[in-house]
Amino acid sequence: MLESLVQAEVCDDECPIKKTATVLEGRWTTLVIRELLPGKKRFTEIQRALTGISPKVLTARLRLLERRRLLTRTVFATVPPTTEYELTPLGHRLEAVLDAMAEFGRQLPGDDE
Amino acid sequence: MLESLVQAEVCDDECPIKKTATVLEGRWTTLVIRELLPGKKRFTEIQRALTGISPKVLTARLRLLERRRLLTRTVFATVPPTTEYELTPLGHRLEAVLDAMAEFGRQLPGDDE
Numbered sequence: 001m002l003e004s005l006v007q008a009e010v011c012d013d014e015c016p017i018k019k020t021a022t023v024l025e026g027r028w029t030t031l032v033i034r035e036l037l038p039g040k041k042r043f044t045e046i047q048r049a050l051t052g053i054s055p056k057v058l059t060a061r062l063r064l065l066e067r068r069r070l071l072t073r074t075v076f077a078t079v080p081p082t083t084e085y086e087l088t089p090l091g092h093r094l095e096a097v098l099d100a101m102a103e104f105g106r107q108l109p110g111d112d113e
Numbered sequence: 114m115l116e117s118l119v120q121a122e123v124c125d126d127e128c129p130i131k132k133t134a135t136v137l138e139g140r141w142t143t144l145v146i147r148e149l150l151p152g153k154k155r156f157t158e159i160q161r162a163l164t165g166i167s168p169k170v171l172t173a174r175l176r177l178l179e180r181r182r183l184l185t186r187t188v189f190a191t192v193p194p195t196t197e198y199e200l201t202p203l204g205h206r207l208e209a210v211l212d213a214m215a216e217f218g219r220q221l222p223g224d225d226e
Contacts, residue, residue: 008222012164013123014204015144015147015218016215016216016217016218016219016221017143017144017147017211017214017218018143018217019218019221020214020215020216020217020218020221021131021143021144021214023217023218023221025140027134027138030130030131030134031128031130031131031134034128034130050226057116057127076199077162090220090221093217093220094217096213096217097210097213097214097217098130098214099213100213101129101133101210102129102130102133102138103129103136103209104129104133104136104144104206104207104209105128105129105130105132105133105136106129107130107203107206108129108132108136108203109135109174
């Protein structure tokens with residue numbers, strides 16, 4: 001069944017692989033989701049886990065994932081305010097994709113360029 | 114086992130998900146691989162299947178995937194010359210990732226923005 005999807009003839013906007021590729025597009029997007037799979041996290045926790053990401057890019061990625069309904073953002077009226085991010089049930093369904101990516105990645109050499 | 118990989122604490126360059134995300138980075142990359150899963154294809158066949166891709170971008174994606182050893186390029190001395198692209202065994206292992214992406218994509222709405 002999945003086999004037939006992968007090998008369908010035309011790659012139009014209804015192609016499910018294209019839809020997922022669009023959702024995951026952009027550097028860091030997949031890794032932000034990875035950070036949230038175990039449970040909700042605060043902005044600073046995600047930032048600390050993703051060495052090299054700028055606050056600006058992280059904010060942009062989180063907003064985009066929120067718009068795509070893959071995560072929710074909750075602001076708490078603490079001083080200073082804290083913000084928690086949590087995957088939606090839809091976002092959690094990406095775990096299967098990330099599992100497959102992890103399995104493939106373990107077969108790759110460390111750095112081939 | 115995979116579970117533990119997904120939830121590993123630090124996301125450094127050795128993180129297998131990050132490695133795969135880097136390989137698949139860039140618009141069209143995943144879809145080029147999708148086109149080659151059923152078997153080798155010529156440049157024009159891939160271009161025809163990916164509505165909207167420019168020859169320049171397709172060339173760039175194919176070269177990058179070749180450098181990463183996910184596909185091979187064979188040039189035939191026909192007039193005019195023809196070029197065939199074929200996934201390597203490593204490239205074919207991405208099928209599991211694309212299968213998972215297809216399954217996730219079928220759960221997405223058509224256009225939510």
